[in-house]
Amino acid sequence: MADGLAASLSGVTVAWPDRAPIGPVDLTVTAGEIVALVGASGAGKSTILRLLADLERPHDGAVVRQIIPGGTGFVFQSPTLMPWADAVANVALPLELTGVARAQAYARAAEALAAVGLGDRLTARPFQLSGGMAMRVSLARALVTRPDLLLLDEPFAALDSITRRGLVEDLHRLWSNTRPAIVFVTHDVEEAVYLAQRVVVLEAATGRPGAAIPTPGPIPRPPHWRADPSYRQTVEAVAEALAAAMVPAA
Ligand SMILES: Nc1ncnc2c1ncn2[C@@H]1O[C@H](COP(=O)(O)OP(=O)(O)OP(=O)(O)O)[C@@H](O)[C@H]1O
Numbered sequence: 140m141a142d143g144l145a146a147s148l149s150g151v152t153v154a155w156p157d158r159a160p161i162g163p164v165d166l167t168v169t170a171g172e173i174v175a176l177v178g179a180s181g182a183g184k185s186t187i188l189r190l191l192a193d194l195e196r197p198h199d200g201a202v203v204r205q206i207i208p209g210g211t212g213f214v215f216q217s218p219t220l221m222p223w224a225d226a227v228a229n230v231a232l233p234l235e236l237t238g239v240a241r242a243q244a245y246a247r248a249a250e251a252l253a254a255v256g257l258g259d260r261l262t263a264r265p266f267q268l269s270g271g272m273a274m275r276v277s278l279a280r281a282l283v284t285r286p287d288l289l290l291l292d293e294p295f296a297a298l299d300s301i302t303r304r305g306l307v308e309d310l311h312r313l314w315s316n317t318r319p320a321i322v323f324v325t326h327d328v329e330e331a332v333y334l335a336q337r338v339v340v341l342e343a344a345t346g347r348p349g350a351a352i353p354t355p356g357p358i359p360r361p362p363h364w365r366a367d368p369s370y371r372q373t374v375e376a377v378a379e380a381l382a383a384a385m386v387p388a389a
Contacts, residue, residue, distance in 0.1 A: 144205045145170045145288050145320035146191050151200035153186055161186055161346035163200060166339065170205070170287065171318040173358065175325060175335035176348075177377065179385050183346025184324040188213075188290045191322060204288070212281030212319070216293040218273040220265040220280075226252055227261040230280045237284070251279040254316075255309060271302040275309070282313060291323045295330070303327075307334050311359035328381060332373045333360060340380045350380035 145168045152162035161183040168174055168191070176184045189195035190202055192211050204211075220229045230248035235241060249261055255275040257263075265273055274294060281289060291310075295303040307330065314321060325331050331338045332354050340350045355369040364370055 143170050144168075144203065145172070146202070146204045148187070148190055148197075149201045149203070151190060151197040151202060153183070153190070153195065154198050159344065160198070162197075164190075164347055166348050168288070168320050168322055170320055172337065173314065173321040173323065173335045175323045175331035175338045176341060177325060177328060177331050177338060177381055178341030178346070179343035180326075182341040182343050182384075184341060185292055186346065187341075188292050188322060188324060191288065192290055210284070210287040212284060212286035212289045214274075214277050214281045214289070214291045214294045216296050218265070218270075218277035220273060220276055222265050225262045225264050226257060226268070226276050226279075229265070229276055230283050233280060233284050248279070248283055251283040252276070254282070254313060255279045269302075270298050271306065274298065274306060278306075278310070278313070282317075282319075285317060286319050289319045289321045291321065293324050293326065296326065303330065308359065310334065315359060328377050329365075329374055332370060332377055333365065338373075338377050340377065340384045342384045343386070349384050350377075352377050352380060 147167040148164045150163040150165060152160050154160040164187060166187065176187060178184050186195060190197060192213055193204065227245055227248045230251050231244040234244035234247060252258055252261055255278055257272060257275055268276065295306050323334055336354055336358065338352045338354065339348045342349050352373065354373050356364060
């Protein structure tokens with residue numbers, strides 16, 4: 140995708156009956172950048188992803204999306220695969236829904252599964268896959284349409300730490316190929332700093348983006364980068380900003 144804007148929220152508010160409104164939220168995501176959103180439970184992280192995906196309407200403010208139709212991929216915490224269908228059929232679904240012929244959709248799905256290291260599991264059904272493999276299928280399904288914007292809502296939260304680390308490396312490698320903009324929600328500060336180029340901390344009470352902390356170093360990360368002092372310092376800076384953002388509004 141060309142340099143420029145991927146999506147932005149300007150002065151966006153969302154209001155529901157039994158809670159204070161979320162916002163006003165200002166957030167700009169540049170084409171090809173990786174942003175992590177962290178914040179207290181209930182701050183509004185998933186709501187911001189849904190706004191960016193056009194799955195939620197703002198009550199006020201503007202959402203701008205420089206994305207071609209179908210150019211957004213969404214990955215949820217649970218892989219949400221069709222249990223009766225094999226891996227290749229699950230990944231081909233978004234293409235078939237947009238009218239791509241089955242043979243072509245399956246060929247592209249097979250490529251996407253190979254890209255996430257599951258080229259030999261095309262006919263496996265979800266119950267035959269580990270949690271990490273099922274999440275890889277879910278990632279392949281989000282990437283098969285070659286999205287310009289990839290939205291991930293705590294995708295690795297249910298997985299063990301070694302599997303999570305492997306998936307973050309996979310995500311970096313996949314990002315290097317086509318460079319979609321990525322917005323990644325996580326509760327894990329270390330994961331946020333390792334994964335993203337910029338970590339945005341949401342205020343607990345309003346969901347407004349507060350501190351935006353750039354992370355140092357290249358992506359994919361070099362070997363042993365977690366031992367690098369600049370990584371450790373950035374983790375501390377984000378953790379402090381997150382603690383400050385937890386303080387309820389007066
Ligand atoms: N459709 C809805 N109707 C009413 N309230 C909602 C709706 N969707 C979200 N909310 C409320 O808005 C707030 C923000 O929800 P959201 O899921 O965006 O938070 P979050 O930061 O992603 O939380 P978590 O980290 O727990 O997943 C919560 O208080 C939630 O209960």
